[in-house]
Amino acid sequence: MMERQLNVAMAAKLVGIGRREIQKQIQVGNLQVFEGDVTIDSLLSYYPDVELSNQKEISRVERIQHNAVHKLQNDLPQTEAVLTDQVNRLRLKLQDAEVKNQEYEHLLLETRNRLTEMQKHCDRQQKQTLTAFLGWMMTQYNRTHG
Numbered sequence: 001m002m003e004r005q006l007n008v009a010m011a012a013k014l015v016g017i018g019r020r021e022i023q024k025q026i027q028v029g030n031l032q033v034f035e036g037d038v039t040i041d042s043l044l045s046y047y048p049d050v051e052l053s054n055q056k057e058i059s060r061v062e063r064i065q066h067n068a069v070h071k072l073q074n075d076l077p078q079t080e081a082v083l084t085d086q087v088n089r090l091r092l093k094l095q096d097a098e099v100k101n102q103e104y105e106h107l108l109l110e111t112r113n114r115l116t117e118m119q120k121h122c123d124r125q126q127k128q129t130l131t132a133f134l135g136w137m138m139t140q141y142n143r144t145h146g
Contacts, residue, residue: 004039005035005038005040006037007038008022008026008036008038011031011043015043015050025046105145108137112134115134116130119131
């Protein structure tokens, strides 16, 4: 089980002294701290007359600490699951976009083939117009697929 701890302000409140005095006792080594919080064992050892009459508050702090640790542990798998779900949805969207891109590419190339076939049955001016259009169309295509 995790050693019980209190922040400096709560420890000072329980003892009935100021936070500066708690800080002083920490600095001289009379009180032990873990991650900035005073251990209850060292507080009771140095201040034996202190009664933990505010057990409700201490229990609340412990519950918050406990829940925070479990929340972090529970959030990690959920985060991984959420990211996996997002990756799968994006993969499907990418596949759909690739299929649409292939369909548009097929449509463009089919249009080119039909316009080229139409050129065979046009007069000179229409052939020039279609040649210019086909040239522009294929230049645009090559820019994006080159």
